[in-house]
Amino acid sequence: MNGAKCEIPLAICADMYGCPNRCAHCWIGHMPNLPMAPDADERIMEKFRPYFDAIEFYSWLREPDFCADYRARWERDKRLSVNCVPERFELASFWRLVRDPEYVKFLKEVGVPRVQLTFFGMEETTDRYIGRKGAFRELLRATEILLENGILPRWQAFINEENRSELISLLRLSEELRLKERCAEQGGEFRFFVHPGGCDGENRRLYGIRIVREHIPEELKPYFLDLDDHRAESEFVSEWKDDASHFVPHRDERIVIYVSNENDLFFNFTHMRPEWRIGNLKTDPTNELIRRIVEEDIPALNEAKRITLGELVRAYGDPDSQRAFEEYDYKTYLLNAHLEKRYAEDHDGKDGDVR
Numbered sequence: 080m081n082g083a084k085c086e087i088p089l090a091i092c093a094d095m096y097g098c099p100n101r102c103a104h105c106w107i108g109h110m111p112n113l114p115m116a117p118d119a120d121e122r123i124m125e126k127f128r129p130y131f132d133a134i135e136f137y138s139w140l141r142e143p144d145f146c147a148d149y150r151a152r153w154e155r156d157k158r159l160s161v162n163c164v165p166e167r168f169e170l171a172s173f174w175r176l177v178r179d180p181e182y183v184k185f186l187k188e189v190g191v192p193r194v195q196l197t198f199f200g201m202e203e204t205t206d207r208y209i210g211r212k213g214a215f216r217e218l219l220r221a222t223e224i225l226l227e228n229g230i231l232p233r234w235q236a237f238i239n240e241e242n243r244s245e246l247i248s249l250l251r252l253s254e255e256l257r258l259k260e261r262c263a264e265q266g267g268e269f270r271f272f273v274h275p276g277g278c279d280g281e282n283r284r285l286y287g288i289r290i291v292r293e294h295i296p297e298e299l300k301p302y303f304l305d306l307d308d309h310r311a312e313s314e315f316v317s318e319w320k321d322d323a324s325h326f327v328p329h330r331d332e333r334i335v336i337y338v339s340n341e342n343d344l345f346f347n348f349t350h351m352r353p354e355w356r357i358g359n360l361k362t363d364p365t366n367e368l369i370r371r372i373v374e375e376d377i378p379a380l381n382e383a384k385r386i387t388l389g390e391l392v393r394a395y396g397d398p399d400s401q402r403a404f405e406e407y408d409y410k411t412y413l414l415n416a417h418l419e420k421r422y423a424e425d426h427d428g429k430d431g432d433v434r
Contacts, residue, residue, distance in 0.1 A: 098141035101210030200245030
C-alpha cells in the first residue's frame with residue numbers, strides 16, 4: 080500500500096460466536112466453536128480502518144445472530160462499519176427462531192422479508208446431515224413461526240445419490256403444508272429449490288455420492304437450481320484435458336475476508352483450509368496482510384496462476400465419472416485437490432486437514 084486508502088469496498092466476516100450445527104454440506108468447513116474476546120471486533124477493525132474507505136463488519140460467518148444479545152450485536156456491527164451499513168441478507172438462525180420468541184420480531188424490525196432454511200431429506204437424514212437430533216422438526220417449526228409473523232420461508236435442499244428419493248418426499252411435505260398457497264396469501268412466493276452445492280469444505284467429502292445428472296428424479300427437475308448448467312464430470316475432463324488456461328479465483332466488486340476465531344484470514348473464494356490462509360492478524364504485520372489481500376498475493380492463488388486447467392483435470396479428474404457439476408464448482412474442486420496435495424507434501428502431511 081502506498082499510503083492512500085483502498086477504494087475497493089471491504090467486507091469483514093468474523094467468527095465471533097461459532098455455530099450450533101455441524102452441517103455435512105458446510106462449504107467453509109468445520110471449525111471449533113471458540114468464542115472470540117468481546118473486544119475482538121474493535122481490534123479487528125483497528126487493523127483495517129486505516130487502509131479502506133468503506134468496510135462492512137459482520138460478527139458472524141456461519142450461523143447469523145448466534146449470540147444472546149443479537150439486537151445490540153446488530154447495532155454494534157453497524158457502528159463498527161465504515162461509510163456503509165452491513166446487509167441482513169435472507170438468512171437467520173433457525174436454532175434461535177424456535178427458542179426465542181423475540182427473535183422473529185427482531186427479524187421483522189430489521190426488514191428481513193424471507194429466510195432460507197436448509198434440508199437434506201426427511202427427519203433422520205436432515206438431523207444426521209445437520210449434526211443435531213431434532214433439527215428437522217426445528218426447521219418445520221421455524222417455517223411456521225416465519226409464516227405466522229409475515230416472513231416468507233424458502234426451502235433449499237442439498238441433493239446427492241443417498242437422499243435423492245427423500246427429496247421427493249420433502250417436496251410433497253411442502254405441498255401438504257400448503258406453503259405455496261400460504262405464502263401467496265401473504266402476497267409472496269414460496270421457493271423450493273434443489274442443488275448439489277459446491278465441492279469444497281465438508282461437501283467435498285461427499286464427492287463419492289455426488290448426484291449423477293441422469294439420476295435426478297423427474298419430479299425434482301423443475302426445482303433444480305441451474306439444471307442446464309450442470310454437466311457430467313467426464314465431459315469436463317474430455318473438454319479440458321489439453322486446456323492451457325488457468326483457473327484463478329478473483330474478487331467481485333468488493334473484497335470479502337473471513338476471520339477465524341483464531342484470527343487467521345481467508346478470502347471467501349472457497350473453504351477455510353490452511354492452504355488458503357492469507358495470514359494471521361496477531362502474528363503478521365498489518366501492512367503486509369493488506370498488501371496480500373489487495374494484490375491477491377497468497378501461495379494458493381500464485382499456484383493457481385502456475386498450473387494449467389489441463390494439468391489439473393489430467394491429474395485429478397475422473398474420465399469415467401457422471402457426477403454432475405457446474406463449471407465453476409468443478410474447477411474449484413480440481414484446484415483444491417491440487418492445493419491440498421501440495422500443502423500436504425510441503426508440510427509432510429502435518430496440519431493438512433482442518434476440522
